[in-house]
Amino acid sequence: MKSGAFYVSTVGKLLKWARANSLWYTTTGSSCCADEVLNAAGSRYDLERFGCIPQVDPRQADLLIVTGVVSYKVAPHLKAVYDAMPSPKHVLALGACANCGGMFAPEYSYSVVPGVDRIIPVDVYVPGCPPRPESIMNGLIALQEKINGNSRPHFKAQ
């Protein structure tokens, strides 16, 4: 093995490990799913075990957790928050509303974006209405696995 390759692969792995275990997050908190993030961050579930520290400034964050409904009015502001984050950056869509509009589906609601992935790229979708803190942690672990290059099997809508 060439020494350069050894260096790149080992340092790369170290960097990925460090990134995966220090996901500082900012959250949009637009509706009820945000309460579950608070629960997950609280002492009972303690997201900080995963290296996740809440940030108020998107410029200090690696992860954007989108919780709940995103309306068309808010969409450009959410995009601005995402754009303000430094790369590499990740997005966790939390709850049915963020994933696909949920109960504010396009058949019923005129004002809700049917899925936050219409505005920004999403790494992990966490289902539920609302997802329990265990699901949120599961989503975070899925994201950590993805960052480490071990994506879980997934399927896409046709």
Added chain:
Amino acid sequence: METAALISKLNKAVPGAVLQKARFGRGGKHAIWIEARSIAAVAEALSSDPELRLDWLENLSVAQLDEALLLTYFVRSRQTEVVAVLRATLALKSEDELVDAPSVRTVWPMAVPFEREASELFGIRFGKGKRETGILPKGWRGFPLRKSYVFPQEFFQIAHSRPSPVGTSDGGSRDA
């Protein structure tokens, strides 16, 4: 105060404004139906009457019934125990035309946010002003809470639809 006494006071203060009294909800309450063009005069009369002093607008709700918009004013007094429910209808001319209604914001300043919201979402022009905006994003067309409102296919280049759930062919529509 009894609704009948309230109506007789109104009949004296604004003759011809009251159309009828009708049961409101499941309790023993009544709503007073009034002529839409007299709303402002009725509001003034109710708030300035020394026995009533109906000085607080709790809520203004709007709903569409067939070809008319139904305005419901929930009013109460902070000094007396009196409460009242006033109702009026506005006939809709066409799907995309604004309708006019008198504004009560000079009598009840708390009507401002209610009127603003109803103005934007139902296409009502309160008082002599314009239709107000602020809730919907800039450039939004139509009045989304009217029954005739048709959802466009896209908003601001975002497709307003969902892909079919995996394994179905009906486009994901729950009505299919």
